[in-house]
Amino acid sequence: xxxxxxxxxxxxxEGAEKAGLxxxxxxxxxxxxxxxxxxxxxxxxxxxxxxxxxxxxxxEERRDRIADDLDKAAEGRRMAEEAEAEYSRSLxxxxxxxxxxxxxxxxxVSTEVSTMQKEAEESLAEKTEAAETRIRDMKASAAAKVRxxxxxxxxxxxxxxxxxxPVDSVVAAAVAKAAGKA
Amino acid sequence: xxxxxxxxxxxxxxMIGSMxxxxxxxxxxxxxxxxxxxxxxxxxxxxxxIDVSFTNSSLWMVIxxxxxxxxxxxxxxxxxxxxxxxQSVAEILHEFVxxxxxxxIGHDGKKFFPYVFTLFIFILVANYLxxxxxxxxxxxxxxxxxxxxxIIVTFALALLTIGIVVVYGFAKNGLKFLKLFAPSGLPFxxxxxxxxxxxxxxxxxxxxxxxxxxxxxxxxxxxxKLFAMFVTMLLAAPFAFKALAIAPFAGxxxxxxxxxxxxxxxxxxxxxxxxxxxxDAAHAADH
Amino acid sequence: MEVEAAKLIGAGIAAVPLxxxxxxxxxxxxxFLAGAFRNPxxxxxxxxxxxLAFALTEFTGLLGFVIAMIILYAF
Numbered sequence: 001x002x003x004x005x006x007x008x009x010x011x012x013x014e015g016a017e018k019a020g021l022x023x024x025x026x027x028x029x030x031x032x033x034x035x036x037x038x039x040x041x042x043x044x045x046x047x048x049x050x051x052x053x054x055x056x057x058x059x060e061e062r063r064d065r066i067a068d069d070l071d072k073a074a075e076g077r078r079m080a081e082e083a084e085a086e087y088s089r090s091l092x093x094x095x096x097x098x099x100x101x102x103x104x105x106x107x108x109v110s111t112e113v114s115t116m117q118k119e120a121e122e123s124l125a126e127k128t129e130a131a132e133t134r135i136r137d138m139k140a141s142a143a144a145k146v147r148x149x150x151x152x153x154x155x156x157x158x159x160x161x162x163x164x165x166p167v168d169s170v171v172a173a174a175v176a177k178a179a180g181k182a
Numbered sequence: 183x184x185x186x187x188x189x190x191x192x193x194x195x196x197m198i199g200s201m202x203x204x205x206x207x208x209x210x211x212x213x214x215x216x217x218x219x220x221x222x223x224x225x226x227x228x229x230x231x232i233d234v235s236f237t238n239s240s241l242w243m244v245i246x247x248x249x250x251x252x253x254x255x256x257x258x259x260x261x262x263x264x265x266x267x268x269q270s271v272a273e274i275l276h277e278f279v280x281x282x283x284x285x286x287i288g289h290d291g292k293k294f295f296p297y298v299f300t301l302f303i304f305i306l307v308a309n310y311l312x313x314x315x316x317x318x319x320x321x322x323x324x325x326x327x328x329x330x331x332x333i334i335v336t337f338a339l340a341l342l343t344i345g346i347v348v349v350y351g352f353a354k355n356g357l358k359f360l361k362l363f364a365p366s367g368l369p370f371x372x373x374x375x376x377x378x379x380x381x382x383x384x385x386x387x388x389x390x391x392x393x394x395x396x397x398x399x400x401x402x403x404x405x406x407k408l409f410a411m412f413v414t415m416l417l418a419a420p421f422a423f424k425a426l427a428i429a430p431f432a433g434x435x436x437x438x439x440x441x442x443x444x445x446x447x448x449x450x451x452x453x454x455x456x457x458x459x460x461x462d463a464a465h466a467a468d469h
Numbered sequence: 470m471e472v473e474a475a476k477l478i479g480a481g482i483a484a485v486p487l488x489x490x491x492x493x494x495x496x497x498x499x500x501f502l503a504g505a506f507r508n509p510x511x512x513x514x515x516x517x518x519x520x521l522a523f524a525l526t527e528f529t530g531l532l533g534f535v536i537a538m539i540i541l542y543a544f
Binding site for chain 1: 216219220221223227229232233234235236237239240243244246247250251254255257258261262263265269272273276277295296297299300303304329331332333334335338339396400
């Protein structure tokens, strides 16, 4: 079957051969060239003078607009950044001020406290010293009184024993000896 | 394949014979693979002695250019900041060709942009219009016609391009344009070899440029037509042979999609080669 | 009729370059794909060259086709 079809195709090709290749029929060339020149020329003229400049202008306009908008956005961003810097600067200022006030107050208070502490310490030391002096005095007088009592007792004991009053200096030496032994 | 009388060689022969007789009817004979390329006058016109009849070729050039103009008119009428659908397509085409020209020719390419754009759009639309199936039963001269399937049209466009290259090359570089044929920095003896090769290569440019587009369109349409012919031949066949028609039909669908690709690709290739040749002309003195 | 037969044979022979064009196209696309897989970032930049090479190569085959057509129809 296929050979028959190929044969047919060849036969139909032979049939068309009488007309030849239509592309090589030079009698149609002038007409084709004329209409090609006309249509291509019109298209070129319209494209170069009207359509393409319009599209190019629209593209340009959009590009400009986008660049413009980008510039504006950058400007806005710059302003926002400035405002933020301003804000953070004032915040830092306020914080520094507050810290300064706090530090000052703390210093004052601590000075006062230390002064008061010093005063209190001083008065306390005075009182302590006075009390210590008094105690020392009392201790000394008490010791003297004990010595005196011891001497009196010694004298009384000696008188009772030997009926003779001893010399004060001897009594004192004996008491001191005894006190040293005790 | 179910045959009417299996095993009977005589029956098969008779069947194929009758089938081929059926195919010899005038309706099939008229539609050879070359029929679609015939240029038929619609309105006879003469300019002086020259026949410039309005033919089916002219009709489809006018339709193509008319569609392009209508499209661009609709696309650029509003010129909105935020483009609509049509305007987007027009802008994409504009950017596509503008990038092509800028990348290939460089800064000098700006003045050739309208030409390359027109060339690209003209060829693209002509190629695609040619792929539309004809209205069944319409008169022959109103069948769909591919204007770029004619060598004279493509060759004229190619010659126009090369003409622009030559004129612009000499206008921009003066006689230094001839350095295109003799690139500097070669051993002297090599020039005897290089110069003729370069000249032949330059002269063959318009031929290859024109014939490439023509041959692509011719081959594609012939193959489409042959597949379509096989479909009608098999459908005219008796009995179960009709079912075989699905094979060439599938083939013609596949070829059609290939042709959709080729139509765009050839327009692109024509535009890019034009750009490359123009770039040669613009930078001839730098070689 | 012998001339007819010679024409058909000649047309068939003139279609042989299509084989070479097919090999060439295969080489172009194959090498492009091999390169593109190796360095996908450079693929887009070379697509234009690839299409150009495709067109130039295809032309060789089509020239054979045109010659076949001319042999069949123009003589």
